[in-house]
Amino acid sequence: MYGAIGMIIWAVRLACLQVRWFFLINCCLLIIPAGCFFSWQQFRASQLQTFQQATGNHVTLQVRITPDNLRWSGSRYSGLVTVPSLHQQLYLRGQATSRMLATLHTTKSLLVTGRLQPLAPIGNQNQFDGGTFQRQRGINGQLQVQQLRLIAKQPPATFFEKLHELRFWGLWQLRRFPHLVRLYAACLLFGYQTEDFRLDLNGVQQLGLIHLFTISGRHVYFLLQLATYLLTRLRLRRKWIDWFNCCWLPVYCVISGFGVGLWRACLGTELRIQARLLQVNLRGLDLWAVTLMLHLLINPWVLCQFGGQLAYLLSFTMLVTNTSRYWQQMLWMNLIGLPLILYHGYTWHCLSFFGQFMDGANFW
Secondary structure, X not given: OHHHHHHHHHHHHHHHHOOHHHHHHHHHHHHHHHHHHHHHHHHHHHHHHHHHXXXXXXXXXXXXXXXXXXXXXXXXXXXXXXXXXXXXEEXXXXXXXXXXXXXXXXXXXXXXXXXXXXXXXXXXXXXXXXXXXXXXXXXXXXXXXXXXXXXXXXXXXXXXXXXXXXXXHHHHHHHHOOHHHHHHHXXXXXXXXXXXXXXXXXXXXXXXXXXXXHHHXXXXXXXXXXXXXXXXXXXXXXXXXHHHHHHHHHHHHHHOOOOHHHHHHHHHHHHHXXXXXXXXXXXXXXXXXXXXXXXXXXXXXXXXXXXXHHHHHHHHHHHHOOOOOHHHHHHHHHHHXXXXXXXXXXXXXXXXXXXXXXXXXXXX
């Protein structure tokens, strides 16, 4: 409904410009994202219908699980698995009866017997609706495990599964670091939070520092500058350095867990590098708009999520206020982001302003 209203307002505004060729070009360009969104909606609806028809039944399914998607809480485990027969992803939940999953270090195919269940509904009014959020990601339900076994003949891992294994290797290497550093690095670099994170880093979470860094994509720019510096020391030409950065940024998106802020930072950086390689002059607002359009093609629900709303709203504020003083920019960003933070999180810490001021939030 809101999308249709927005489309009508957009069409009326273009028509008021009275530039026929510009209006026709925009209408033609609209067909591509509209067609993608319609096809995506139909595919998601068919997935949900297929799952709802099987909900409550005892089934035996072949699933594919990567080691980085497996989480433990005592003797219980949960993990995000791909079900090829249903063409969708489900949450796998169960009680450990063997050490097979505990020693899982590579992508495996499992034969699972269990009951299909819908996602848990919200228990309180205004509580975070995890079911709606997961359905936006294409996850429609969960599989309560009764029995599972490893399939003897394992298919080879795909490229994306190899990237997930690389993510698990990175998380595994963090075990040698101190406990708090490990929790912080896992969340920031790999988008991985454990149950210990909220307990041990409660102050960091209250200040919103993790959220601030992930939304701003500050660490992405740090890694980009570090890679550029090292390759420059190797006396590589600027062109080859740019191509190398264009290649590793999408890979890092997968390794870091597909965070909304990381998608925005990586897409914006990719566009800026490609524009430099093609010698195309893109202004900040043009870069912001094209990044948002590409992100909407990848995830049409990005602006329905708190992270997406905050990332693009704050980055737009930075661009609009780029001629203001630094402290004025930070003040505007806090004031504009405050309603969203209170609406979704109900709390705001006054010291988060100073955290954002020190960070700099270098969006572009």
